[in-house]
Amino acid sequence: MAQVKLSVRQLEVSDFENIVDYFLKSHDNFLLSMGVDISKLPSREAWLNVLMSDFYLPPEKKSFYYIIWLMNNEPVGHSNINKIVFGEEAYMHLHLWQTEARQKGLGLDLLKLTLPYYFHTFKLKILYCEPSAANAAPNKTLEKLGFDFIKSYDTIPGWINAYQTVNRWCFTEEKFKSLLYS
Numbered sequence: 006m007a008q009v010k011l012s013v014r015q016l017e018v019s020d021f022e023n024i025v026d027y028f029l030k031s032h033d034n035f036l037l038s039m040g041v042d043i044s045k046l047p048s049r050e051a052w053l054n055v056l057m058s059d060f061y062l063p064p065e066k067k068s069f070y071y072i073i074w075l076m077n078n079e080p081v082g083h084s085n086i087n088k089i090v091f092g093e094e095a096y097m098h099l100h101l102w103q104t105e106a107r108q109k110g111l112g113l114d115l116l117k118l119t120l121p122y123y124f125h126t127f128k129l130k131i132l133y134c135e136p137s138a139a140n141a142a143p144n145k146t147l148e149k150l151g152f153d154f155i156k157s158y159d160t161i162p163g164w165i166n167a168y169q170t171v172n173r174w175c176f177t178e179e180k181f182k183s184l185l186y187s
Contacts, residue, residue: 011075011114012078013072013115013122015073015122016070016071016073017073021057024083025056027082028046028052029049037167038139039140040137040139040166041167042165042167045165045167046165068087069085070085070086070123071084072085072122080102082103083102084098084100086098086127093129096134098134099116107142112146120132121181130177134173136171137169138171138172139170147176151180153174153175153177154174155173157171157173
């Protein structure tokens with residue numbers, strides 16, 4: 006088997022369409038498994054405009070921030086944060102676009118490469134992640150990396166989500182620093 010090279014980078018304008026297409030071109034069952042309310046998905050043009058309107062803002066003013074995940078230098082997914090309170094906290098999302106890249110343990114290594122961007126760029130004290138409780142893959146990845154499980158509860162976790170049960174996980178600045186030096 007060929008060696009897989011994983012890397013990450015900040016979002017570029019050329020990535021916008023991949024992010025939007027991941028959602029707009031995915032099968033309904035896949036979207037539902039992530040807790041997406043399909044009726045809330047914006048049009049392609051509207052979504053691209055939202056991404057562009059936030060792209061050039063400084064970190065202190067951003068509503069969201071994306072890291073592109075690469076396998077052998079090809080984009081295969083992204084992680085992003087939103088609900089950003091600069092110098093305090095943010096909420097993270099994890100998405101592997103390529104079906105063949107899922108459930109192979111790649112998310113853990115990609116997430117390790119991603120965390121420095123969030124903690125350093127936004128000077129975070131705490132990072133939350135609230136995947137659907139029914140979506141095993143991100144929950145396992147967060148646990149393996151050392152995120153602390155806080156609680157399960159019912160909510161609408163994001164602007165394109167349905168009401169659902171989510172698991173709230175958190176990762177502190179202290180844990181991040183220990184991960185860097187372990």
